[in-house]
Amino acid sequence: MILPVSLGDRSYEVRVERGCLRRAGESMNLDRRVLIVTDEGVPAEYAEAVAAACREAVLVTVPQGEGSKSLATLEELLLTMLRHGFTRSDAVCAVGGGVPGDLAGFAAACFMRGIDFYNVPTTVLAQVDSSVGGKTAVNLGGVKNIVGAFHQPRAVLIDADTLSTLSQRDVSAGLAEAVKMGLIADAALFALFEREDPMAHIEEIIFAALREKARVVASDEREQGLRKCLNFGHTVGHGIESAAAGALRHGECVAIGMLPMCAPALRPRLRAVLERLHLPTSCHYDPDAVLDAALHDKKAGAGGVDCVLVDAPGAFRLEKLTPEQLRARIVEVLEP
Numbered sequence: 001m002i003l004p005v006s007l008g009d010r011s012y013e014v015r016v017e018r019g020c021l022r023r024a025g026e027s028m029n030l031d032r033r034v035l036i037v038t039d040e041g042v043p044a045e046y047a048e049a050v051a052a053a054c055r056e057a058v059l060v061t062v063p064q065g066e067g068s069k070s071l072a073t074l075e076e077l078l079l080t081m082l083r084h085g086f087t088r089s090d091a092v093c094a095v096g097g098g099v100p101g102d103l104a105g106f107a108a109a110c111f112m113r114g115i116d117f118y119n120v121p122t123t124v125l126a127q128v129d130s131s132v133g134g135k136t137a138v139n140l141g142g143v144k145n146i147v148g149a150f151h152q153p154r155a156v157l158i159d160a161d162t163l164s165t166l167s168q169r170d171v172s173a174g175l176a177e178a179v180k181m182g183l184i185a186d187a188a189l190f191a192l193f194e195r196e197d198p199m200a201h202i203e204e205i206i207f208a209a210l211r212e213k214a215r216v217v218a219s220d221e222r223e224q225g226l227r228k229c230l231n232f233g234h235t236v237g238h239g240i241e242s243a244a245a246g247a248l249r250h251g252e253c254v255a256i257g258m259l260p261m262c263a264p265a266l267r268p269r270l271r272a273v274l275e276r277l278h279l280p281t282s283c284h285y286d287p288d289a290v291l292d293a294a295l296h297d298k299k300a301g302a303g304g305v306d307c308v309l310v311d312a313p314g315a316f317r318l319e320k321l322t323p324e325q326l327r328a329r330i331v332e333v334l335e336p
């Protein structure tokens with residue numbers, strides 16, 4: 001299945017096809033120098049498959065985890081390209097989850113003011129969400145994604161066979177973002193989660209989630225309006241993530257964070273979907289700590305904080321909530 005992402009001269013295609021990793025040269029122009037960026041937790045054979053298709057591959061394996069999204073690792077990638085004589089007509093390719101994707105994408109955006117970037121995502125989160133949209137970044141001073149650029153990939157290659165080596169917990173956490181897309185934009189996708197075993201339909205889920213994301217990104221590439229809907233579940237989710245201090249995955253926090261932003265009648269349906277995915281539906285943190293962290297980077301203007309709300313699957317609305325209203329919703333998903 002091919003999904004076109006329409007962004008004028010920055011348009012590209014996403015190929016969703018089992019086994020496409022072994023045919024990487026068909027979707028990407030690898031007849032040049034290519035910096036392949038992966039991490040130590042990604043099975044090495046995935047990056048090696050891409051390297052085998054390149055005229056000249058330079059493979060960099062960074063440590064796994066968020067710590068690699070740093071200026072120091074970025075510098076290492078840029079210096080590697082410099083040392084190998086990369087030019088404007090060479091390329092960078094990420095093979096891994098959102099960490100190598102965001103890092104390598106930013107390196108491609110910076111080197112010589114921007115060279116071609118390819119993304120081969122290998123986690124559910126990256127396959128259903130982060131590989132499309134062109135956001136690239138590293139972290140600085142403990143603040144996530146604070147230094148980055150919009151730099152669209154030239155192509156995205158999604159081989160669902162690579163997901164077989166992921167843990168169940170990582171699969172579930174990634175699927176939370178696809179549930180989010182169903183809730184805000186695609187009722188049929190949400191219904192699929194209510195009815196079916198998601199892994200038996202994973203390509204359909206990836207395609208549907210990315211189709212909706214591509215539609216949003218095409219109409220608001222630089223997050224000036226509509227793209228904010230992708231933050232559904234993330235305001236409270238970020239608050240929980242901060243309070244959890246590493247104990248919960250991002251997707252697990254988004255899962256809990258979506259519940260209070262749904263209309264009460266929808267919550268039991270969402271809760272049932274999350275339970276089937278083995279995702280948490282509540283947690284036990286201090287509501288004020290969660291609220292403080294949720295509001296951390298948000299300015300509560302005169303009318304309150306912009307929030308994305310869902311009354312029924314497939315559509316969202318934006319509403320300003322006062323900090324008190326947000327707190328009341330947070331309390332509903334926290335265990336005493």
Ligand SMILES: NC(=O)c1ccc[n+]([C@@H]2O[C@H](COP(=O)([O-])OP(=O)(O)OC[C@H]3O[C@@H](n4cnc5c(N)ncnc54)[C@H](O)[C@@H]3O)[C@@H](O)[C@H]2O)c1
Nearest residue numbers: 041042064097098099100122123125126130135162165166
């Ligand atoms: N750019 C965007 O639009 C966007 C959107 C959402 C999230 N993100 C970013 O994505 C990052 C999180 O992404 P993630 O959840 O993919 O994390 P990740 O890249 O850290 O991957 C999670 C773990 O899975 C391992 N792994 C990757 N592929 C594997 C495979 N096929 N088999 C076995 N293990 C594998 C990795 O080594 C890592 O330890 C965050 O930094 C977040 O900020 C970016």
